[in-house]
Amino acid sequence: MDRIYLSPPDVGPVERDLLLDAFDGNWIAPLGPHVDAFEAEVAAFVGDPSALALASGTAGLHLALDLVGVGPGDDVLVPSFTFAATAFAAVYLGARPCFLDSEDRSWNLDPALVEEELAERARQGRLPKALVTVDLYGQCADHDPIVATCERYGVPVVEDAAEAIGATYRGRPAGTLGDIGIFSFNGNKIITTSGGGMLLARDPEQVRRARFLSQQARDPALHYEHSSIGYSYRMSNLLAALGRGQLRSLPDKIARRRAIGDRYRAALAGVPGVGFMPVADFGEPNHWLTVVTLGPDAGTDPVGLCGHLGRLDVEARPTWKPLHLQPVFAGAPMRGGAVCETAFREGCCLPSGSAMSDADVDRVIAATLEVVAR
Ligand SMILES: *Cc1c(COP(=O)(O)O)cnc(C)c1O
Numbered sequence: 059m060d061r062i063y064l065s066p067p068d069v070g071p072v073e074r075d076l077l078l079d080a081f082d083g084n085w086i087a088p089l090g091p092h093v094d095a096f097e098a099e100v101a102a103f104v105g106d107p108s109a110l111a112l113a114s115g116t117a118g119l120h121l122a123l124d125l126v127g128v129g130p131g132d133d134v135l136v137p138s139f140t141f142a143a144t145a146f147a148a149v150y151l152g153a154r155p156c157f158l159d160s161e162d163r164s165w166n167l168d169p170a171l172v173e174e175e176l177a178e179r180a181r182q183g184r185l186p187k188a189l190v191t192v193d194l195y196g197q198c199a200d201h202d203p204i205v206a207t208c209e210r211y212g213v214p215v216v217e218d219a220a221e222a223i224g225a226t227y228r229g230r231p232a233g234t235l236g237d238i239g240i241f242s243f244n245g246n247k248i249i250t251t252s253g254g255g256m257l258l259a260r261d262p263e264q265v266r267r268a269r270f271l272s273q274q275a276r277d278p279a280l281h282y283e284h285s286s287i288g289y290s291y292r293m294s295n296l297l298a299a300l301g302r303g304q305l306r307s308l309p310d311k312i313a314r315r316r317a318i319g320d321r322y323r324a325a326l327a328g329v330p331g332v333g334f335m336p337v338a339d340f341g342e343p344n345h346w347l348t349v350v351t352l353g354p355d356a357g358t359d360p361v362g363l364c365g366h367l368g369r370l371d372v373e374a375r376p377t378w379k380p381l382h383l384q385p386v387f388a389g390a391p392m393r394g395g396a397v398c399e400t401a402f403r404e405g406c407c408l409p410s411g412s413a414m415s416d417a418d419v420d421r422v423i424a425a426t427l428e429v430v431a432r
Pocket residue numbers: 113114115116117140141143144192218220221241242243244253254255
């Protein structure tokens with residue numbers, strides 16, 4: 059039996075053809091027509107914003123925070139319950155991530171805590187330079203109240219939609235819910251370019267500036283002239299070709315991941331102590347990963363379940379360890395914490411790749427049923 063991975067790449071003949079087109083046209087040297095087309099296609103997919111293809115989602119976060127003016131000594135508000143890259147980007151700019159807890163109904167940033175935090179900071183005259191929202195496991199955060207609060211205090215919102223391309227919030231696409239949004243096309247995401255990312259913004263001037271910075275900040279001149287610090291963050295034409303093929307099948311991939319999640323739910327929902335990541339009614343997730351929760355009477359915990367599945371050649375992972383509990387962020391400010399700590403203690407991500415067969419899903423279910431209480 060083959061190993062079942064958590065979320066492996068799912069590519070096919072369309073991607074192969076596009077990749078060979080880029081190769082055969084000798085568009086190897088970094089940029090090229092597939093990059094332009096991929097940017098236009100992703101921009102069209104999410105509506106009007108302009109898009110910039112990048113080497114990674116983390117590069118997108120770094121540029122986004124740079125664009126909104128984050129610099130040394132600034133504070134940036136970040137949910138604690140996310141992948142570390144969300145907070146790393148602030149640190150690259152010399153800023154300090156300050157963490158906030160999640161809300162129960164979506165596991166994403168709690169709008170009430172954002173309100174509390176900004177009101178307190180406004181009184182003390184120390185507003186953060188930016189707030190980053192995260193659309194965890196492909197479910198959007200409750201952006202309307204968060205964005206309204208941030209607008210009231212003049213705090214820009216960067217949306218880390220790395221995991222959420224294809225999800226919607228009140229009918230609006232993930233990636234467009236803040237001032238600037240980013241996607242990731244890392245190998246484990248719902249669509250992949252093996253490694254890559256995209257930055258989106260409503261203001262085309264911001265994308266123009268990000269494009270400039272992402273190509274080593276070369277001022278217009280025949281020689282190499284620089285009046286800003288730049289980065290080498292562009293996506294290669296070869297990888298953009300792959301991304302174009304992936305984007306075409308995104309709706310199918312979302313449908314398949316939803317069906318996989320439904321299959322897990324149908325088989326496990328009745329088991330004592332077993333539940334699933336909450337899904338709020340304000341949006342439609344892209345179902346990137348199915349997350350099972352193991353309460354105190356489930357008979358096992360995420361470490362036990364991942365260990366058991368691992369021995370049966372099935373990859374499962376605990377949910378993101380909250381960043382305020384990470385050694386590298388020891389001592390960072392944190393508001394609340396009970397919600398994300400429980401989600402970490404009880405949450406386990408099950409294999410959810412869109413290429414999984416029903417038999418693969420059933421194998422994971424059978425293995426899970428061996429260790430949970432029945
Ligand atoms: C994957 C991920 C990133 C980083 O994206 P890369 O393309 O791997 O740099 C950032 N934030 C979140 C929430 C992610 O899941």
